[in-house]
Amino acid sequence: MSRISEKFERGEFVITSEVGPPKGTNIEPVLEEAEKLKERVDAFNVTDQQSSVMRLSSFVTCYLLKQRGLEPILQVTCRDRNRIALQSDLLSAAVLGIENVLCLTGDHVTLGDHPQAKPVFDLDSVQLLKAAKGLMEGHDMMGNELDGKPTFFLGAVVSPGYEPIELQLIKMEKKIEAGAQFFQTQAVYDVRLFERFMEKVQRFGVPIMLGMVLLKSPAMARYMNENVAGVFVPDELIAELASVSREDRPKKSVEIAGRLIRQMKHMCQGVHIMSLGWDRYIPAVLDEAEL
């Protein structure tokens, strides 16, 4: 059974980090980086052609993590595969012992490095969750019976900073009805905003993992504010990050992320840290967050 689902069930706080498969075959450093976090992180969320940039698959990376005794979370997007391929990949994942599946729509192909590709989007994230749940129940999307059924722990994403939040909550509820068993949020830097969001979603009764992207520089924070949907980094945080020298930025970044997680951890059931190449600082962030 999925280790993270067991942890949620026991009411324990779940910590995950992100693994970005390489563009190429050089997988070893990625696996080693993850292995170093083994004692501190419960599971590794492996991106599926993140930002529509062609890379090694999430699927194979998850399998290799699993072989090393690490718990993977398979990200599955609807961008590149139709319903036949998606269902088949889910069955394949199950056979290889991959249980945690995070279902996403996926970025549009025009955002990535093959903008001329045909965007598939045969299913959307809600339909994908429903298809995965159907497989667990022993049938495919057409109702055909399966010879052996998979077990999954299905996740989905939600954006607490999205405006209008009503629209986001409606979609979240649809995802839960379709089969989502846990949620990972978009990065949140505003404690009050997260509190208000959690008040609204508490009644759904599903575990929520706070999303946290490490702020590497004031420029990056400003970029996210302008370009990343639903992300809002308050001016005070940007100023705080800008108050230290370039060399001291990682330390400050760790301090900010750790503090935010500490302030918000009691409101939710887990945290998902997206370090964007700064995995080495994750233990320090967790120390700061008292986790």
Added chain:
Amino acid sequence: MLIVEPKPFEEVLGFLNGDGRIFIAACGGCPVGAEVGGEAKVLETKERLEGERKVVTGYAVIEFLCNKALVGLNLARHIDELDSSDCILVMSCGVGVQAVANTVDKVAYPAFNTLSLRGTPGLWQSTERCNQCGDCLLYITGGLCPITLCAKSLLNGPCGGTNNGKCEVDPELDCGWYLIYQRLKRINRLDLLRRYIPPKDFQKYMPSKELRNSRLWALERKAI
């Protein structure tokens, strides 16, 4: 109206290649509306081709190249010119090029690219589009089509890429689902947004045998 734009002249010269004698068939409909067609544009093209030492054997501006009866009637008057030509350069949308190719046994080359309107517009020019999906959902989505308005044609709400009501593909585009949300809120029907919409049946994009054999499919077909 369909929107066409001239292909780069170098591309046209590239596929005309060894063909020295060219007949020009031009549509007097949509390309005129798009300000790239009509007699003046035909004469301009003729001049450019002659500048490249091509012989333009003749030309015809036909009101609507998508009307094969009109194409046949008009081109019949140019039989000798067509006979002496290596090919026909067609200044129209893709439908017109195909209509000419199906009427005359000569190679028909497209002078234009037909631009995507993300679905079929009405015959009267406006912003609404229909993708002919064969299973209309507009009763759930407040009369706004998510297939044509959403870059991913999502059916159960917006993706995570939408920002301030705009699309992740281009910040100048509205998020279709944001528009649907606003409309449903305005008409007090947000309950519709909660409804699960199943995946599309793409078999419906394949016209049925009955439809293909019907009078509606091809009015000029005599059999029906």
